[in-house]
Amino acid sequence: MKKMLKYLSPFAPDQSGACGVLYELGGLIVICDAGGCAGNICGFDEPRWFTKKSAVFSAGLRDMDAIMGRDDRLIDKLSKAYDQLGGEFAAIVATPVPAVIGTDMKALKRMAEKRLGIPCITANAIGTRYFDEGEEEAWLNLFKEFAGKNESERLKAQSTHIGILGATPLETGYATAEPLLEMAKAAGVESPVIYGMGSDLEVIRNISSIKENYVVSPAGLKTAKYLEEEFGIPYSVGFPFIPEDVKRNVSDSIDSLLSVLIIHTQFAANEMRNQIRTNKDNVKVDCATFFMQSRDYAEEGDLRLSGEDDLAELVAKNNYDLIIADSDFERLLTASGYTGKFVDFPHFAVSGRMNDDSIMFFS
Amino acid sequence: MEMNKPYCKTTKELAELGLAGLPGEMKSSDHLIYSSPATLYFNSPGAKGFGVKRAGLAVPESVMLLVSPGCCGRNTSLFRSAPEYKDKFFFQLLDDTDIVTGRHLTKIPKACEELLEVLEKQNKKRPSAIMICITCVDALLGTDMERVCRKVTETTGVPAVACYMYALTREKRLPPMAAVRTSVYSLLEKQEKRNAADINIMGYFTPLFDSSEIYPLMKSLGVKNIRELSRCESFDQYKEMSKANFNLVLNPEARAAAQNMQERLGMPFIELLRLYRIDKIHNQYKSLGDALGANLDDSQYYEKARKTIDDFKKKHGEVVFSVGEITNGDPIEMALMLVEEGFKVKEIFATVGELNFRFLKRLAELSPETLVYSNLSPSMMYFLESKESDEKIDVCIGSDAMYYHPDVPNVEWCDDEQPFGFDGVIKLFERLDAALNEDKK
Numbered sequence: 001m002k003k004m005l006k007y008l009s010p011f012a013p014d015q016s017g018a019c020g021v022l023y024e025l026g027g028l029i030v031i032c033d034a035g036g037c038a039g040n041i042c043g044f045d046e047p048r049w050f051t052k053k054s055a056v057f058s059a060g061l062r063d064m065d066a067i068m069g070r071d072d073r074l075i076d077k078l079s080k081a082y083d084q085l086g087g088e089f090a091a092i093v094a095t096p097v098p099a100v101i102g103t104d105m106k107a108l109k110r111m112a113e114k115r116l117g118i119p120c121i122t123a124n125a126i127g128t129r130y131f132d133e134g135e136e137e138a139w140l141n142l143f144k145e146f147a148g149k150n151e152s153e154r155l156k157a158q159s160t161h162i163g164i165l166g167a168t169p170l171e172t173g174y175a176t177a178e179p180l181l182e183m184a185k186a187a188g189v190e191s192p193v194i195y196g197m198g199s200d201l202e203v204i205r206n207i208s209s210i211k212e213n214y215v216v217s218p219a220g221l222k223t224a225k226y227l228e229e230e231f232g233i234p235y236s237v238g239f240p241f242i243p244e245d246v247k248r249n250v251s252d253s254i255d256s257l258l259s260v261l262i263i264h265t266q267f268a269a270n271e272m273r274n275q276i277r278t279n280k281d282n283v284k285v286d287c288a289t290f291f292m293q294s295r296d297y298a299e300e301g302d303l304r305l306s307g308e309d310d311l312a313e314l315v316a317k318n319n320y321d322l323i324i325a326d327s328d329f330e331r332l333l334t335a336s337g338y339t340g341k342f343v344d345f346p347h348f349a350v351s352g353r354m355n356d357d358s359i360m361f362f363s
Numbered sequence: 364m365e366m367n368k369p370y371c372k373t374t375k376e377l378a379e380l381g382l383a384g385l386p387g388e389m390k391s392s393d394h395l396i397y398s399s400p401a402t403l404y405f406n407s408p409g410a411k412g413f414g415v416k417r418a419g420l421a422v423p424e425s426v427m428l429l430v431s432p433g434c435c436g437r438n439t440s441l442f443r444s445a446p447e448y449k450d451k452f453f454f455q456l457l458d459d460t461d462i463v464t465g466r467h468l469t470k471i472p473k474a475c476e477e478l479l480e481v482l483e484k485q486n487k488k489r490p491s492a493i494m495i496c497i498t499c500v501d502a503l504l505g506t507d508m509e510r511v512c513r514k515v516t517e518t519t520g521v522p523a524v525a526c527y528m529y530a531l532t533r534e535k536r537l538p539p540m541a542a543v544r545t546s547v548y549s550l551l552e553k554q555e556k557r558n559a560a561d562i563n564i565m566g567y568f569t570p571l572f573d574s575s576e577i578y579p580l581m582k583s584l585g586v587k588n589i590r591e592l593s594r595c596e597s598f599d600q601y602k603e604m605s606k607a608n609f610n611l612v613l614n615p616e617a618r619a620a621a622q623n624m625q626e627r628l629g630m631p632f633i634e635l636l637r638l639y640r641i642d643k644i645h646n647q648y649k650s651l652g653d654a655l656g657a658n659l660d661d662s663q664y665y666e667k668a669r670k671t672i673d674d675f676k677k678k679h680g681e682v683v684f685s686v687g688e689i690t691n692g693d694p695i696e697m698a699l700m701l702v703e704e705g706f707k708v709k710e711i712f713a714t715v716g717e718l719n720f721r722f723l724k725r726l727a728e729l730s731p732e733t734l735v736y737s738n739l740s741p742s743m744m745y746f747l748e749s750k751e752s753d754e755k756i757d758v759c760i761g762s763d764a765m766y767y768h769p770d771v772p773n774v775e776w777c778d779d780e781q782p783f784g785f786d787g788v789i790k791l792f793e794r795l796d797a798a799l800n801e802d803k804k
Contacts (some may be wrong), residue, residue, distance in 0.1 A: 001455075001470065001473055001474055001477050003455065003456045003457075003458060004453070004455050004456070004474055004477060005453065005454035005456065006453055006455065006477065006478060006481045009437070009439050009440035009452070009454070010433035010434070010435075010436040010437050010456065011433060011437075011456055012437060013432070013433050013434035014434075015434060015439060016434070018435070020561065030395060033499075033530070034530035034531040034533070035396060035529070035530045035533065036435060036498070036499070036530040037434055038398050039398055039438075040434060040435075040437045040438050041398075042398040042400070043398065043438065044437060044438040045437065049398075049400060050400050053744060055744065056398070057395035057396055057397055057398070057741055058395065058396040058398060059393060059395060059396075060391055060392065060394075060396040061504065061531060062392065062531055062532070062533070062534060063503075063529075063531040063532055063535070066503055066531060067503075077393070077394055077395045078395065080387075080394055080395075081394065081395045081741045083365065084367070084370075084741055084742050085741060085742070085744070085745075086367075095434065095501060096432045096434065096435075096462055096498075096500050097499050097500075097503065097531065099459075099462060099463075100462050100463065100499075100500055100503045101460065101503060126432065126459060126462070127432035127433065127434035127435070127460050128432040128433060128434075128456070128457055128459055128461075128462065130433075130458075242526055250541070297698075324789070328440070334415070335481075335484075351440060352438075352440055
């Protein structure tokens, strides 16, 4: 049955993705939910929650709020929190409850901006979609709201940085910017700055200081295109964040193999494919993803998976010698009859496992 | 209100305001909810401890089908890898159309058939029940899940039970954790004859400490079999619970389930509270004995608890406490016990409500300057940086207090094994003693 998970657990949802984008930018973030969604984000999908403070709150909706559509109460609560805590902007992230009752997020945005006197960003998350769709909307709304606003003349004259767009803990498995910046530099990215990780809203406001964007997730593509059109900033894509041990394990496993399947986000999988081809040019490598897939960066044979059955079918049809994926997929692969080699390539949005051991608080 | 300062009131101020006059900052319905790292249990029942999902699987040999948008089951991967939950969770994910039209309900029987096929392929035993867990979406759609469960039972031959993970109804008469307790006992069937020497203990999803005096006390009355859901290893053992003479309810969250069993099975119940003031524990046992027409002699346990507290006091003197609410007990009642025993309580992290306000009023008389914080207030995100020196606190109780004072000796006091009665008090002071001894080293 489609939409049934018998072996896997649900992946990180869109509200987690949206929150992950905005987390470090100094806003007052409200998850428009009854409590469970905010708890899932803070307690599971946002590894920075335990190490880096951010004003992320639940709206604490109750049944009568939903039935009566009491948006004014939400704005009252938001305003009260703003009086206590301040914030550069407000963000309201939707969840299944506003989706079911048809909350007008644009109206909420207007109400919040009027009452608080600061910009408000909204994300129409539903909870039925994956994290990358939430990220995509949050990136775009964030840059539309702030890019090029209040630019300082000094920075305007300097276009020196390469902006890394799309990196979040859910995408990379790293909770801090430092290891990511190191990996980017090692991959030849000059003077990198990561939007939303280890940088603040000023980087986005002073967008002219960016000479080029380097997009590491399909979720950042819409925004990269927007910045190219609006500000003439060109972009390229890649994923320089594959952990060394994963690369090493793949390299050790690839000797006489002819056929490989990589399951991850599209750009991560593409990067891994490139690495394999650098060493072996006679290997057939397919990339599959449960997440966003841009046709512009897909090869023939690459596949977007819609559920467990898709993956089971793909594996049954193709005699892969090696599969590279998060180890959470192993049970499903085994049940689908796969008996080849397997290399673990953790994906936080799938299993909740980090690459950065220092933030491994779930065991 | 001061900016960037955690909101708090003294016990005296709160007692003067009265329950009806509690400030908005202490009422979760009046402000945004802060999911403090110290208290994630509130917003993420699955993230720590027992939430609806883990609780629903308390029925031995059962499996769970979570019917919801993916986000509701996301944190399940935390415990899905644990051996006791392997092959226990299945998910029917809702899409955008489902959450508006409710069309997913027609697919639930098919999903249940498929999960049974998966278990059969793996040579797993046929489950005793399928717990079907639904969430806020179905609360808003007004889903009649009992009807769907009947259909599943008809289709598969396996009993299906609804579990309601309705976060939207957290403050209602039947909040999710009370509702799920009703669900997990719902498979018990009325017996023609119950056994006078059998009782059930209800309230927790994990057993009481084996050393709890409640076991020998009940046995002293001629009780032979004391059953707890969490000690049932098989569905057959679970079914034995329907033979009990009465239920002993140790947690108000199990009251609705006990009432339901009284109506359905004709099984009466007696409710006791988890208390830490030993005189009150004694009074409670006396009342229990009176209700059962017997004299419960708890003197040896009382004396042991008295001695443990006295020895602790002699050894450590006038200890200053920080008491949190992520603990196996009510923090205000616990603070009241500490103050009555001659200790000091600098602060309490608590949710003030109808049940514990009477303790707060008494505490205000004895310790009017004790500060009360609400963990859920957004202002609590500034607690760590605005707190005064840890020096004024000698020891913390509760994982939240421990989070707020990481350098102070602490007793987390929220493990799975449940403390109760004098034994709980003794264990608490033993652990406090160990924590302070460790610090002195």
